[in-house]
Structure formats: structure tokens, C-alpha cells
Amino acid sequence: METSAKLYSLNYSNVRTYLFALLFVVGNIALPQICHLVPYGGPTLLPIYFFTLIAAYKYGFRVGLLTAILSPVINHLLFAMPSGAALPIILIKSALLAGTSALTARTLKSVSLWAILGVVLSYQIIGTAFEWAFIGNFHVAVQDFRIGIPGMLIQWFGGYALLKAIAKL
Structure with a gap:
């Protein structure tokens, strides 16, 4: 289940970076x-990570x-969600997701169901x-694994489906 795809690595000097x-x-x-x-x-559902x-x-x-x-910060400023207490962890997880996702894409140069699973599990x-x-509480730290499995499944299958759908763009 691997799809070849046009994958990009846009620079900060490229206006398309900011538009995307x-x-x-x-x-x-x-x-x-x-x-x-x-x-x-x-x-x-862990929606803040999907895009x-x-x-x-x-x-x-x-x-x-x-x-x-920008996503968690703007959401916090506009809607107070995520909460200020949760914001640092969400920023860390979001940055980890960006890094693992980009590295996986750059390494594999294709979209694969197993690659997306690896990305989701790695950042989580x-x-x-x-x-x-950071918080010193294991029970709270594993919350995404206790109640966020539906969100991880959406990231895995939904992310794969969307990436496959836009593979040739």
C-alpha cells in the first residue's frame, strides 16, 4: 500500500511556505x-494535530x-483551547509530529499506510x-493512549487517505 507522491521541502524564503x-x-x-x-x-479525536x-x-x-x-497558539488565543497548562505539551508534540512526518516523507519519498502509522506512533x-x-504524572501523560486512540486512528487512516488523494499535486 505505497503510493508515489510529489513531496516538497519549501524554504522560509518561499512565499508558498507561508501560504500553505x-x-x-x-x-x-x-x-x-x-x-x-x-x-x-x-x-x-486529537484534531489539532491532523493538518x-x-x-x-x-x-x-x-x-x-x-x-x-501557529495552530495551537492561535487556537489558544482565540478560544482558550488548548488551555494554557496544556499548551507547552501540545506544542512539543506538534513540533515532534512535524519533524517525524517531514523526515519520514523525505526518507521514503512515498506515502505508505505503515509510514503514517510510524509517524503517529513516534510522535505520540x-x-x-x-x-x-514535564508534569511528572504518568497517568496524565498517557492520556492520548487512554482516550485518544480514535484520534490516532483518524490521523493514521485519514492522514493516509488525504495524502494519497493529494499525492500528485
Whole structure:
């Protein structure tokens, strides 16, 4: 289940970097608002990460990192979600997702269901370790693995489907 794809690595000097980042940030603002209509929609569906995965995999680390940083910060400023207490961990996990996604895409040069699973598990496992070190509570740190499995599945299958759909763009 591997699809060859046009993958990019845009530079900060390229205006398209900022245009694509803006597009994905808008997605990362809209999707959480929709998901928060469902009780525990944010912690269960993990929507703040979805377009960061797509941005970094398709357009490279710079677009992914801009999306990873701006999405949670703008969401916090506009809607107070994520909360100020959760913001540092979400920023760490988002940056990890941008890095692992871009590195995987650059290494494989294709879209694969197993590659996307590897990206999702990598950023979650490493991010959980950071969260545990940061807050000192293992039970809270593994929250994404306790209640966020539906969100990880959406990232895995939905991310793969969207990346496959835009593979030739």
C-alpha cells in the first residue's frame, strides 16, 4: 500500500511556505472547533494535530513547523483551547509530529499506510515521554493512549487517505 507522491521541502524564503502553512493552520483551527462540539472531542479525536501531519509530510518541515506552532497558539488565543497548562505539551508534540512526518516523507519519498502509522506512533510515544517528564504524572501523560486512540486512528487512516488523494499535486 505505497503510493508515489510529489513531496516538497519549501524554504522560509518561499512565499508558498507561508501560504500553505496558513491553509493548514486554518484547517487546524476549524477542525478542533467541529470536534469540540462532541463531549471530550478534543482529547479523544486529537484534531489539532491532523493538518500538521499533512503539512509536514507533503510540504516539508518548515511548513509543518509553522503549522505545528501557529495552530495551537492561535487556537489558544482565540478560544482558550488548548488551555494554557496544556499548551507547552501540545506544542512539543506538534513540533515532534512535524519533524517525524517531514523526515519520514523525505526518507521514503512515498506515502505508505505503515509510514503514517510510524509517524503517529513516534510522535505520540516521544511526546508522552516529554509530557511525563514535564508534569511528572504518568497517568496524565498517557492520556492520548487512554482516550485518544480514535484520534490516532483518524490521523493514521485519514492522514493516509488525504495524502494519497493529494499525492500528485
